[in-house]
Amino acid sequence: MKRFSLFLAAAAIAFTSCGTEKKLQTANVQIQSLDSQVTSLKSQASDNEREISQLKSQNTRLTGDLETCKKTNEANAGRLEQLNSALAEQSNTLEIVRQKAANALSVYQDSGIDVTYKNGLVYISLGEHLMFASGSAIVNDMGKQALSVVADVLIEYPHLKSYIIGNTDSVKFVRGKMDNWSLSTERAISIVKVLRDKYGIDPARLTAAGRGKYDPVADNSTPEGRAKNRRTDIIINPNLIKVWNLMEKSTVTNP
Numbered sequence: 261m262k263r264f265s266l267f268l269a270a271a272a273i274a275f276t277s278c279g280t281e282k283k284l285q286t287a288n289v290q291i292q293s294l295d296s297q298v299t300s301l302k303s304q305a306s307d308n309e310r311e312i313s314q315l316k317s318q319n320t321r322l323t324g325d326l327e328t329c330k331k332t333n334e335a336n337a338g339r340l341e342q343l344n345s346a347l348a349e350q351s352n353t354l355e356i357v358r359q360k361a362a363n364a365l366s367v368y369q370d371s372g373i374d375v376t377y378k379n380g381l382v383y384i385s386l387g388e389h390l391m392f393a394s395g396s397a398i399v400n401d402m403g404k405q406a407l408s409v410v411a412d413v414l415i416e417y418p419h420l421k422s423y424i425i426g427n428t429d430s431v432k433f434v435r436g437k438m439d440n441w442s443l444s445t446e447r448a449i450s451i452v453k454v455l456r457d458k459y460g461i462d463p464a465r466l467t468a469a470g471r472g473k474y475d476p477v478a479d480n481s482t483p484e485g486r487a488k489n490r491r492t493d494i495i496i497n498p499n500l501i502k503v504w505n506l507m508e509k510s511t512v513t514n515p
Contacts, residue, residue, distance in 0.1 A: 389446070428444050
């Protein structure tokens with residue numbers, strides 16, 4: 261009986277020891293699992309911190325870019341306003357020039373004068389009868405008198421320039437080495453010389469050209485149409501340097 265009791269006690273101790281060992285093993289497995297999870301969480305936390313740091317850096321950069329964009333847009337808006345103001349000022353000036361020239365030249369209305377404003381330019385069309393004898397490139401007295409109006413405009417508005425363009429009809433003209441094209445060019449040059457020599461206009465503000473029969477404004481098949489085509493166009497235009505400078509500045513783009 262005593263031996264049986266000892267056996268039971270030994271068996272109980274062995275059983276208890278075996279259960280404790282299993283619990284210990286289970287606990288160790290759980291600890292390893294938790295350690296692995298902790299390691300993974302630490303790694304994830306480290307990754308999150310790096311990502312947060314990158315996002316903060318990116319946010320700082322984007323905030324700086326946004327501020328730069330705002331400043332650039334404000335600068336462009338200011339330049340655009342200046343450009344529009346300059347264009348409006350020039351448009352108003354040229355409309356005033358057109359009105360003054362039209363009023364002053366109205367006394368020559370029966371001689372083929374036409375003054376118009378289009379495409380931002382003032383066009384003064386002077387008929388052949390007012391300016392030249394037929395086939396001649398020498399400006400007559402009445403033509404010189406009419407050119408005083410053009411000279412007055414250029415003197416009053418020193419920022420304006422002028423193109424003088426001669427035109428003829430399509431009827432073949434030959435005199436020595438002169439044909440329609442050379443006649444139209446010589447007439448334009450003669451007008452430039454009158455403006456320079458008689459009225460003191462800076463020749464740097466004047467450009468002479470001839471287009472011969474290649475820019476008709478009327479039908480060359482009728483006498484009336486040919487008469488309209490035999491003309492000299494004086495095109496008054498602004499000095500566009502200021503406008504171009506403003507346009508170049510206004511083309512600044514965002515980074």
